[in-house]
Amino acid sequence: MLIAKVIVDVPTSQTNHSFDYLIPDHLTELVKEGVRVSVPFGPRKVMGFVIGIADQSEFNKLRPVDQVLDMTPVLTPELLELGKWLADQTVSFYIQAYQAMLPQVLKAKYKKEIESLTEDPLPYGLDKLFAGRAVIDFDEFVEREGNYRDLLKSIHEGIVQINYMVQSKETVKKVAFIEPDKELYLLEEALIDLPKNAQKQRVILEYFLNDPLPVQKSKLIQQCNTTASTIKALIDKGLLKSVEKKLYRNPYNDDSFERTTSLPLSSQQKQAITPIWQSIDENMNDVFLLHGVTGSGKTEVYLQAIEKVLEKGKEAIVLVPEIALTPQMVRRFKGRFGGDVAVLHSALSPGEKFDEWTRIHKKEVRVVVGARSAIFAPFENLGIIIIDEEHETSYKQEEQPRYHAREVAKYRGEFHHCPVVLGSATPLLESFARAKKGVYQLLEMPDRMNEQEMPPVEIVDMREELHQGNRSMFSRRLLEAVKLRIEKKEQVVLFLNRRGYSTFVMCRECGDVMKCPACDIALTFHKSSHQLKCHYCDFHIPMVRNCPTCESDQIRYFGTGTQKVEEALREAVPEARIVRMDVDTTRRKGAHEKLLNQFQEKKADILLGTQMIAKGLDFEDVTLVGVLAVDAMLNLPDFRSSEKTFQLLTQVSGRAGRHKLPGEVILQTYSKEHYAIELASQYNYEQFFLQEMQMRKNFHYPPYFFLTLINVSHPNQLKAMEVTKTISRLLYKHLSDSVTILGPTPSPIERINNRYRYQCMIKYRDEPDQRKVIRKILRHYYDEIQKNDLTIQVDFEPYQLM
Numbered sequence: 001m002l003i004a005k006v007i008v009d010v011p012t013s014q015t016n017h018s019f020d021y022l023i024p025d026h027l028t029e030l031v032k033e034g035v036r037v038s039v040p041f042g043p044r045k046v047m048g049f050v051i052g053i054a055d056q057s058e059f060n061k062l063r064p065v066d067q068v069l070d071m072t073p074v075l076t077p078e079l080l081e082l083g084k085w086l087a088d089q090t091v092s093f094y095i096q097a098y099q100a101m102l103p104q105v106l107k108a109k110y111k112k113e114i115e116s117l118t119e120d121p122l123p124y125g126l127d128k129l130f131a132g133r134a135v136i137d138f139d140e141f142v143e144r145e146g147n148y149r150d151l152l153k154s155i156h157e158g159i160v161q162i163n164y165m166v167q168s169k170e171t172v173k174k175v176a177f178i179e180p181d182k183e184l185y186l187l188e189e190a191l192i193d194l195p196k197n198a199q200k201q202r203v204i205l206e207y208f209l210n211d212p213l214p215v216q217k218s219k220l221i222q223q224c225n226t227t228a229s230t231i232k233a234l235i236d237k238g239l240l241k242s243v244e245k246k247l248y249r250n251p252y253n254d255d256s257f258e259r260t261t262s263l264p265l266s267s268q269q270k271q272a273i274t275p276i277w278q279s280i281d282e283n284m285n286d287v288f289l290l291h292g293v294t295g296s297g298k299t300e301v302y303l304q305a306i307e308k309v310l311e312k313g314k315e316a317i318v319l320v321p322e323i324a325l326t327p328q329m330v331r332r333f334k335g336r337f338g339g340d341v342a343v344l345h346s347a348l349s350p351g352e353k354f355d356e357w358t359r360i361h362k363k364e365v366r367v368v369v370g371a372r373s374a375i376f377a378p379f380e381n382l383g384i385i386i387i388d389e390e391h392e393t394s395y396k397q398e399e400q401p402r403y404h405a406r407e408v409a410k411y412r413g414e415f416h417h418c419p420v421v422l423g424s425a426t427p428l429l430e431s432f433a434r435a436k437k438g439v440y441q442l443l444e445m446p447d448r449m450n451e452q453e454m455p456p457v458e459i460v461d462m463r464e465e466l467h468q469g470n471r472s473m474f475s476r477r478l479l480e481a482v483k484l485r486i487e488k489k490e491q492v493v494l495f496l497n498r499r500g501y502s503t504f505v506m507c508r509e510c511g512d513v514m515k516c517p518a519c520d521i522a523l524t525f526h527k528s529s530h531q532l533k534c535h536y537c538d539f540h541i542p543m544v545r546n547c548p549t550c551e552s553d554q555i556r557y558f559g560t561g562t563q564k565v566e567e568a569l570r571e572a573v574p575e576a577r578i579v580r581m582d583v584d585t586t587r588r589k590g591a592h593e594k595l596l597n598q599f600q601e602k603k604a605d606i607l608l609g610t611q612m613i614a615k616g617l618d619f620e621d622v623t624l625v626g627v628l629a630v631d632a633m634l635n636l637p638d639f640r641s642s643e644k645t646f647q648l649l650t651q652v653s654g655r656a657g658r659h660k661l662p663g664e665v666i667l668q669t670y671s672k673e674h675y676a677i678e679l680a681s682q683y684n685y686e687q688f689f690l691q692e693m694q695m696r697k698n699f700h701y702p703p704y705f706f707l708t709l710i711n712v713s714h715p716n717q718l719k720a721m722e723v724t725k726t727i728s729r730l731l732y733k734h735l736s737d738s739v740t741i742l743g744p745t746p747s748p749i750e751r752i753n754n755r756y757r758y759q760c761m762i763k764y765r766d767e768p769d770q771r772k773v774i775r776k777i778l779r780h781y782y783d784e785i786q787k788n789d790l791t792i793q794v795d796f797e798p799y800q801l802m
C-alpha cells in the first residue's frame with residue numbers, strides 16, 4: 001500500500017512536520033500531492049494536506065487516510081514547495097503557510113454536496129445513490145460507501161459537480177433570466193401585430209429576434225432601457241418566460257464594462273515597456289522597478305505587458321493595494337481583458353472569493369487582479385507578476401505567516417522564469433536602493449500623461465497661524481481656497497491622517513517634537529507614568545511642561561479624529577456639502593462605493609477622509625487638495641515615518657488636476673522645514689531618497705541594517721516583561737557579536753485587550769542563523785504558549801512597529 005505524507009491542521013511546533021498515513025485501496029487514485037484529506041489524529045479526525053506520496057514508511061502501524069476532501073489538488077507542486085519556503089522564512093508552521101494560500105472556504109470545514117448536472121440517469125453506481133434526487137450530501141456519499149473512482153470519472157465528464165456549502169443561502173445564487181417562450185417566427189408575428197403605441201414591448205421583442213439566448217433580467221432592462229412591467233406584459237402574453245438560473249457569484253458583472261483597446265504608447269511608456277516585453281519574450285526572471293509619477297500612465301504599461309503575456313498563452317498576476325482596488329481600478333482591467341479576469345478582494349464574501357478562486361483553479365481566467373493574497377493564485381504557467389504601488393505596507397501580512405507579497409512574487413518569478421514588475425511613484429527606499437545598485441532594473445517615467453505639471457503645493461505654517469491668533473485647525477488660506485472652489489462649483493479633497501494613535505508631543509509655538517537622541521524616533525507620551533518614552537530603546541524622561549527649545553508652554557500631545565474635523569468644517573463652511581470617508585463610515589459593505597459615487601456625481605463639494613482616499617481615485621473636478629495634519633504621520637514612532645509622509649503627500653497631491661482643470665495643493669504643518677515635507681512639495685523623490693538614505697545610514701536602519709521585531713504579550717505585565725528580558729538575553733548569547741538588541745521596552749501600544757505588550761528588536765547586517773535561534777527560543781516557550789496566555793510574535797523586516 002502507498003503512504004501519504006500529510007501536514008495536519010494542528011498548528012504547534014511539535015506537530016510541524018509531515019505524518020505518514022496508509023492510502024486505502026479505494027482512495028489510491030484520489031490521494032495525490034496537493035489534495036486535502038481527513039485523517040485520524042489521536043482520538044479525533046483532522047484536516048491535512050498531502051505533500052508527498054511514498055512507497056514505504058519508517059514507522060510501523062500506520063493508520064489509514066479517512067477521507068479525501070478534494071477531487072483535484074488545491075495546491076500545485078510549486079505552491080507546495082513555496083509553502084515550505086514561506087514557513088521557514090517567517091518561522092511559522094507549514095499548515096499556516098498552506099492555509100494562507102487558499103480561500104477561507106477551503107480552510108474551514110464547510111459541508112459539501114454533489115450535484116447532478118444531467119437529466120439522464122447517472123452512470124456507474126451513482127444513479128442508485130442519487131435515487132432520483134438532483135443533489136445529495138457528500139457525507140451521504142461517504143457513509144454509503146459511494147465509489148470514488150466513479151465520482152471522479154463523472155466529475156471529469158462534467159455530469160456531476162461538487163458544491164461547497166459556504167452559507168446555505170449564498171452558495172448558489174439564482175437569478176431571473178428571460179428567454180423566448182415561443183418559436184422565433186411566432187415572436188416575429190407578434191411583433192407585427194403589436195399596436196403602434198407598444199413601443200417598449202417592440203424593443204424587447206426585437207432584442208430577442210436578434211439574439212434569442214436567455215438573458216439576465218436586470219441586464220435586459222438595462223440594455224433595452226425598459227421596465228420590469230413591460231417584460232411582464234410580454235410574459236403574460238406567453239411570448240417570453242422567466243426562468244431561475246444559477247449564476248456564478250461574479251461580483252463584477254463582466255458585461256457592464258465597456259471594452260477598451262490598447263492606447264498608442266507615449267515615448268516614455270515605450271521606453272519603459274520595451275525591456276519588459278523583451279523579458280517576457282525571453283522568459284527572463286528580471287525584476288523591474290517602474291518609477292513613474294502619478295498620472296504617468298503606469299497602468300497602461302501594465303495592461304500592454306499583460307497583453308503580450310496572454311499572446312504567449314501565459315498568465316498574469318496583478319497586485320493592487322486593498323484600498324486601491326476600487327471599481328475604477330477593476331474596470332480598467334476588465335475593460336481590457338473582459339471575462340479573462342478574476343478579482344480577489346477582501347470585501348468579497350467567502351462564497352464570492354471562492355468562486356473567483358475556482359475560476360482561476362479551473363483555468364477559466366488568465367489574469368487575476370487582487371490584494372495581497374492573490375499572489376498565491378494557483379496558476380501554473382505564469383508570464384508576469386505586477387505589483388502596483390509596491391511601497392504599500394498592506395503587502396505585508398500582519399499575522400502568521402508574516403510574509404511580504406513582494407518576496408513571494410520574486411520566488412514565483414524565479415520558478416516560472418518570468419519578470420516581476422514593481423511599480424510606484426514613490427518606491428520603497430529599499431527598492432529604489434536595490435534599483436540603484438542594479439539588483440532591479442530601473443525604469444523611469446518622469447512626466448504626466450496629460451503633459452500638465454504636477455499641481456503646485458503651498459505649505460502653510462500653522463505656527464504662524466497661531467501667532468496671528470487663529471487657534472482653529474484650518475488655516476485662513478485653506479478656508480479661503482475651499483470657499484472659492486465651492487463658489488466655482490469645483491470639488492475639494494481634504495485629507496487627514498488616520499485617526500487614533502497619535503501621542504507624540506509637540507510645541508505649537510516652535511514646532512519642536514521631542515525625540516529620542518539615539519533612535520531619532522518621536523517620543524511617546526504615557527499617561528499612566530506621565531513619561532515620554534522611546535519605543536525602540538528604553539530611553540525615557542518625565543513629561544515636560546515647557547518646550548526645551550523655546551520655553552513656551554504651548555506644548556501638548558496631538559491627535560484629531562475625522563469626525564471632529566467634520567464638525568469644525570461644517571461650522572467654518574456651512575454651505576459645503578461634505579462626504580466623510582473613514583473606517584467608521586465605510587464599515588458596511590458597499591458603503592465605500594456609495595460615498596465615492598455620491599462625490600463623483602457631484603452631490604458633495606468636499607471629500608474628507610483618511611488614508612483610504614489618498615490612492616487611485618480620479619475625479620475630474622477636484623482642483624484643490626488640502627492636507628490637515630501632516631505632523632501626526634511625521635511623528636509616528638516608526639523609523640519610516642518620514643518616508644511614509646513623503647509617499648502619502650505625493651499620492652494625495654496626485655489627486656488634484658489630473659484632467660483639464662489645473663489643481664492646487666495646500667499642506668498645513670508645524671514642521672515646514674522638515675525635508676520630507678519640503679521635498680514632497682517639490683515632488684523631488686530623488687533628493688528625498690538621498691537625504692533619507694543618509695538618515696538610515698546614521699541611525700543604522702534599513703537598507704543598511706535589518707530589523708527583526710519580537711513582540712511578547714501576556715495579561716500579566718510582569719510576566720510579559722520578564723519573558724521579553726529573557727528572550728533578549730538568549731538572543732545576545734546565541735547570535736553573533738555584530739547584532740544590536742534594542743529593548744526590552746513596552747510596545748508603542750502598551751496594552752491591547754487587557755494584554756500587556758513588550759518588545760525587543762534585533763538590528764543586524766547579516767545573521768544567517770537567526771531563524772534557527774528564534775525557533776529554538778519559541779520551542780523553549782512551547783509549554784507556556786500552549787497552557788498559558790503567553791504569545792510571542794516574530795516579525796522579520798517589520799512594517800508595523802506598533
Ligand SMILES: Nc1ncnc2c1ncn2[C@@H]1O[C@H](COP(=O)(O)OP(=O)(O)OP(=O)(O)O)[C@@H](O)[C@H]1O
Pocket residue numbers: 263264265266269292293294295296297298299300425449450616654
Ligand atoms: N498611451 C496613452 N495614451 C493616452 N492616454 C493614456 C495613455 N496612457 C495612459 N493614459 C491615460 O492617462 C491617465 C493617467 O494614466 P494612469 O492612471 O495609467 O497613470 P498611473 O501612472 O497609473 O497613475 P497613478 O499612479 O496616479 O495611478 C489615464 O487617464 C490614462 O487613461
Ligand SMILES: [Zn+2]
Pocket residue numbers: 507508509510511512547548549550551552
Ligand atoms: Zn517650542
Ligand SMILES: [Zn+2]
Pocket residue numbers: 516517518519520521534535536537538539
Ligand atoms: Zn531610542
